[in-house]
Amino acid sequence: MGSSWRGWRKRRPFAGGLLMILSGAVMASLVAMPVELMIQTGVGGVSSLMFGGMLGVLGLVTWFTPNQHVVTGALAGFLGLGALVLSNLGGLVVGTLLALAGGGLAFAWRPVARPPRRGRRRGRHSPTAATVPAGEPPAREPAPGGAPAPPRPASDQ
Numbered sequence: 001m002g003s004s005w006r007g008w009r010k011r012r013p014f015a016g017g018l019l020m021i022l023s024g025a026v027m028a029s030l031v032a033m034p035v036e037l038m039i040q041t042g043v044g045g046v047s048s049l050m051f052g053g054m055l056g057v058l059g060l061v062t063w064f065t066p067n068q069h070v071v072t073g074a075l076a077g078f079l080g081l082g083a084l085v086l087s088n089l090g091g092l093v094v095g096t097l098l099a100l101a102g103g104g105l106a107f108a109w110r111p112v113a114r115p116p117r118r119g120r121r122r123g124r125h126s127p128t129a130a131t132v133p134a135g136e137p138p139a140r141e142p143a144p145g146g147a148p149a150p151p152r153p154a155s156d157q
Contacts, residue, residue, distance in 0.1 A: 013109035019102025020059030027091035028052030073107025
């Protein structure tokens with residue numbers, strides 16, 4: 001269980017999604033009141049629930065579809081900034097800071113390659129091994145900019 005959980009967590013922007021979900025919970029929990037009273041308070045109460053719900057959903061989307069990390073990270077940042085203005089200072093600024101940190105982590109995340117499975121046989125030749133026949137100089141790489149490399153001077157030997 002532990003290794004499968006660790007593997008699942010490592011293959012997605014887990015921390016970014018978690019911070020998005022926490023920011024949504026902070027924003028939504030600060031306006032926990034009956035709906036009638038929330039409607040009377042105006043834009044601050046309703047928008048806090050909406051921003052909190054959207055950030056929670058973005059956190060879950062980040063976890064379960066990690067290939068959308070750029071979109072969810074950017075949206076979380078925009079929602080965090082919008083919540084700062086529209087919903088009680090974005091959950092007393094704590095919700096906004098969590099949303100910005102989670103959005104930044106999700107936006108900047110890069111997938112890591114899976115390690116090869118044990119027991120799987122590789123080909124006969126390693127792709128990194130370069131073989132150069134004895135007595136021949138290694139091939140020259142092209143010059144920067146794609147121009148052909150200048151010829152090598154003849155050796156005196």
